[in-house]
Amino acid sequence: MTDTALATPIDASLRVALETLAAERGLSSEEYAAEALRRVVESDQDFRAFIQEGIDAADRGELIPHEEVMAELDAMIAEHRAQCQKVA
Template identity: 40%
Template sequence: MEKTSLTTTLDVATAAIVQRLATARGQSIGDVAAALLQDAAMSEERLLDAAQVGLNDLRHGRTIPHEVVMRDLNAIIARHRARCQD
């Protein structure tokens, strides 16, 4: 995988957490910071992609009326409650 460098400034508390993780893992601060940033970036990208799906649905009128959603949710809750009381 091709790599590039990135420079940033962290608040002292966050830097201390990264240092603690690096020490616990026996890794460099840079390696830990890179792994944490990669995990966060991938998570945010998945969230962005999911939000875009929803926005596309809205743009194309693919929506479900609130009343229908609430009716379905209430039915699910009722089934769950009935199962829990057995």
């Protein structure tokens, strides 16, 4: 794969933050920006795949009734509150 350049406008405060963070990591601002962009793209791809898994499960009829989910959440909250009261 061949690297290509991407030009995008950024405001002055973002530019300063970018240069500062890049320098702290021993990278050029271009290297840091490319790494950050790569992380955002991978995160979005992972999120889309996660959502698609849910859609696929729903299409197969693999659903959990709302009441069951809420009962489980209520139990988790009650357990957490009980733990907090023990600590206090």
